[in-house]
Amino acid sequence: MPNRPNQTTLERQYARLGILLIAPTVVVFSAVIVYPLLAAIYLSLFSIYTPTLQGEFVGIDNYVKLLSGKLFWQSLGVTLTWTVGTLTLQVIFGVAMALLLNRSFWFRSLARSLVLFPYFLSTVVAVLVWRWLFNDLYGALNHILMRVGVIDMPLDWLGSMPNAMIGIILVGAWKYFPFVVIAVLARLQTIPEHLYEAAKIDGAGPIARFFDVTLPQLRSVLTVIILLRAIWDFKEFDLIYLLTGGGPVTSTQTLALLVYKEAFSLNQMGQAAAYAVAMMLVMLVFMVVYIRRTGTKET
Amino acid sequence: MADIELRNVRKAFINFVALEDLNLRIEDGEFVALLGPSGCGKSTTLRMLAGLEFPTDGEIRIGGKVVNDVAPGKRDIAMVFQSYALYPHMTVAQNIAYPLKKRGVDKAERDRKVERAAALLHLEPLLSRKPKQLSGGQQQRVALGRALVREPEVFLLDEPLSNLDAKLRSYMRIELIELHRQLGKTMVYVTHDQLEAMTMAHRIAVMNGGKLQQFDTPDAIYNRPANLFVADFIGTPSMNLMEGSLSGSNFTVGGQSVTIDRSRLKPETTDGAAVLGVRPEDIMLGDGTIDAVVELVENTGHEKIVALAVKGCDRILARAPSGSAITVGEAVKIGFDQTKTHLFEKDGEGRRLNLDQDHNSLP
Ligand SMILES: Nc1ncnc2c1ncn2[C@@H]1O[C@H](COP(=O)(O)OP(=O)(O)OP(=O)(O)O)[C@@H](O)[C@H]1O
Numbered sequence: 001m002p003n004r005p006n007q008t009t010l011e012r013q014y015a016r017l018g019i020l021l022i023a024p025t026v027v028v029f030s031a032v033i034v035y036p037l038l039a040a041i042y043l044s045l046f047s048i049y050t051p052t053l054q055g056e057f058v059g060i061d062n063y064v065k066l067l068s069g070k071l072f073w074q075s076l077g078v079t080l081t082w083t084v085g086t087l088t089l090q091v092i093f094g095v096a097m098a099l100l101l102n103r104s105f106w107f108r109s110l111a112r113s114l115v116l117f118p119y120f121l122s123t124v125v126a127v128l129v130w131r132w133l134f135n136d137l138y139g140a141l142n143h144i145l146m147r148v149g150v151i152d153m154p155l156d157w158l159g160s161m162p163n164a165m166i167g168i169i170l171v172g173a174w175k176y177f178p179f180v181v182i183a184v185l186a187r188l189q190t191i192p193e194h195l196y197e198a199a200k201i202d203g204a205g206p207i208a209r210f211f212d213v214t215l216p217q218l219r220s221v222l223t224v225i226i227l228l229r230a231i232w233d234f235k236e237f238d239l240i241y242l243l244t245g246g247g248p249v250t251s252t253q254t255l256a257l258l259v260y261k262e263a264f265s266l267n268q269m270g271q272a273a274a275y276a277v278a279m280m281l282v283m284l285v286f287m288v289v290y291i292r293r294t295g296t297k298e299t
Numbered sequence: 300m301a302d303i304e305l306r307n308v309r310k311a312f313i314n315f316v317a318l319e320d321l322n323l324r325i326e327d328g329e330f331v332a333l334l335g336p337s338g339c340g341k342s343t344t345l346r347m348l349a350g351l352e353f354p355t356d357g358e359i360r361i362g363g364k365v366v367n368d369v370a371p372g373k374r375d376i377a378m379v380f381q382s383y384a385l386y387p388h389m390t391v392a393q394n395i396a397y398p399l400k401k402r403g404v405d406k407a408e409r410d411r412k413v414e415r416a417a418a419l420l421h422l423e424p425l426l427s428r429k430p431k432q433l434s435g436g437q438q439q440r441v442a443l444g445r446a447l448v449r450e451p452e453v454f455l456l457d458e459p460l461s462n463l464d465a466k467l468r469s470y471m472r473i474e475l476i477e478l479h480r481q482l483g484k485t486m487v488y489v490t491h492d493q494l495e496a497m498t499m500a501h502r503i504a505v506m507n508g509g510k511l512q513q514f515d516t517p518d519a520i521y522n523r524p525a526n527l528f529v530a531d532f533i534g535t536p537s538m539n540l541m542e543g544s545l546s547g548s549n550f551t552v553g554g555q556s557v558t559i560d561r562s563r564l565k566p567e568t569t570d571g572a573a574v575l576g577v578r579p580e581d582i583m584l585g586d587g588t589i590d591a592v593v594e595l596v597e598n599t600g601h602e603k604i605v606a607l608a609v610k611g612c613d614r615i616l617a618r619a620p621s622g623s624a625i626t627v628g629e630a631v632k633i634g635f636d637q638t639k640t641h642l643f644e645k646d647g648e649g650r651r652l653n654l655d656q657d658h659n660s661l662p
């Protein structure tokens with residue numbers, strides 16, 4: 001940092017102290033984020049056999065294959081379908097549940113802990129339960145749907161399309177909507193009651209009050225929620241891998257699963273790294289939007 | 300036509316009775332202040348008029364129609380909140396236009412009305428700002444604008460000036476009086492500031508502990524307080540209240556007695572324990588029969604407030620011209636202006652014992 005002439009000694013000392021204080025963060029950040037990132041880009045330029053991690057330099061061959069092949073584009077499509085689908089449901093369920101919980105105090109304290117349950121449950125446990133619910137032979141879901149009369153034959157939930165996609169989207173929504181509930185509920189509680197009363201007097205009904213008072217107040221928190229969850233859903237791995245393993249065939253194979261398969265089933269570490277780098281570039285778009293949004297809010 | 304009537308209104312919350320048997324009749328076009336100490340039920344009364352709270356018992360009529368079960372938006376009322384409650388994401392113009400929009404007024408008409416309201420309240424240069432970019436006084440005017448743009452028959456205002464500084468408050472007081480004069484609509488104004496109530500309202504409803512104490516003109520409230528509470532609550536410094544006993548035309552306090560004009564008392568008044576009330580300006584220093592000692596002199600600039608110790612009662616406050624030479628520790632004789640003393644029951648509700656018309660009959 002250059003010493004500007006109008007800086008006082010004290011200001012220079014503070015500047016030095018500042019550098020000292022952020023140094024540990026920079027070091028750790030470099031070790032855990034920058035190094036793996038560079039390593040992945042480096043690996044993507046080689047044709048590497050995973051078990052030995054040996055291979056030759058191939059330049060941009062992996063990327064050429066990625067762009068010209070069908071696999072990447074198909075997985076990108078699957079990933080976007082999954083992300084948009086599950087995120088939409090998360091936000092709708094999350095906001096609806098938050099509105100409900102915000103209404104009554106008695107209801108709130110009990111329900112709040114119940115609502116958080118899926119979020120805290122380990123993914124493996126959650127998936128085991130859902131696989132049992134979805135099972136086409138003895139699953140509870142088919143049983144109930146047949147009892148009620150919605151279907152008259154058991155449905156193959158995870159083994160056929162579009163049921164498998166609907167299945168993962170539903171489980172994803174169930175697992176992650178509590179995050180939306182908590183964030184939205186916290187914001188809802190800070191909306192002054194007087195605004196609703198003023199709107200009532202101004203002649204706004206319940207729906208108008210939601211759109212004219214509640215929603216504008218939720219806008220900033222929803223932007224952050226949607227961007228964060230979009231990034232997290234985009235790279236979701238364990239939930240999908242455990243539920244469908246990417247199947248049937250590759251119908252639910254998201255980019256994260258594609259990277260895994262390429263690296264550890266097909267043993268093509270270099271190609272996998274190329275997929276990972278491409279995936280990261282897509283996520284970069286979300287991240288730039290997120291940083292823009294959160295950055296401008298403070299000024 | 301929008302007169303307001305509350306008949307035997309009672310309001311009980313889960314664990315608290317906020318209002319008991321409230322009866323109030325407000326004429327069309329009248330400016331009425333609800334005045335009382337904190338927690339006496341002023342806001343509750345106003346919120347029931349607005350439809351934000353519902354009476355447990357009794358009847359509320361606006362313009363002759365029972366509105367107990369009518370939603371706030373369907374009553375012909377507008378309300379200004381103490382916190383203003385402006386919609387933070389809307390501009391000033393959008394805030395003012397909102398009640399019109401919700402009532403399906405078309406855009407051109409809306410714009411015209413917003414413009415007119417803005418002109419009335421000097422808001423034109425602020426129309427495209429957000430509430431956050433306004434000062435307290437400006438926000439308050441926007442809240443007023445949102446209330447009056449719809450031209451409702453009744454305005455309800457809950458301490459609209461309490462967030463403003465003293466100077467702006469006295470300015471807005473005059474603006475509000477002027478606004479009421481122009482619009483000629485019924486206004487109900489909640490305040491705990493007696494100066495606001497006294498200067499603005501045609502009539503004041505003084506409340507305490509969920510009960511109406513007196514409902515009358517500022518002049519009557521000041522000069523003929525209906526009971527001890529009103530006597531004590533209205534006026535700064537407040538009325539001197541001396542416990543003693545009445546016997547014929549004599550009122551005895553702490554062994555000293557003063558003469559009372561018995562003809563100014565209600566005929567049914569009986570001798571015995573009573574409370575004599577005298578306003579600080581009705582105490583004559585150096586002219587009377589009661590012995591007092593000057594304890595403290597407060598010079599406010601245009602007058603002096605003199606605190607006097609009198610045997611047998613609490614400290615007595617008197618007003619004196621700022622030029623008067625009074626020194627602390629001095630012994631003085633004091634007397635009361637015979638035509639302006641007040642007598643109250645000592646027990647029960649502390650009702651006024653003077654004849655009601657006595658001040659009107661003064662020369
Ligand atoms: N929702 C409620 N539940 C229970 N008690 C309430 C409720 N709202 C008001 N009260 C009580 O009713 C009484 C009257 O309240 P109110 O708000 O009308 O007072 P106020 O005269 O407007 O006082 P302030 O000058 O402080 O605004 C208070 O004692 C208050 O605690």
Ligand SMILES: [Mg+2]
Nearest residue numbers: 341342343457
């Ligand atoms: Mg109040």
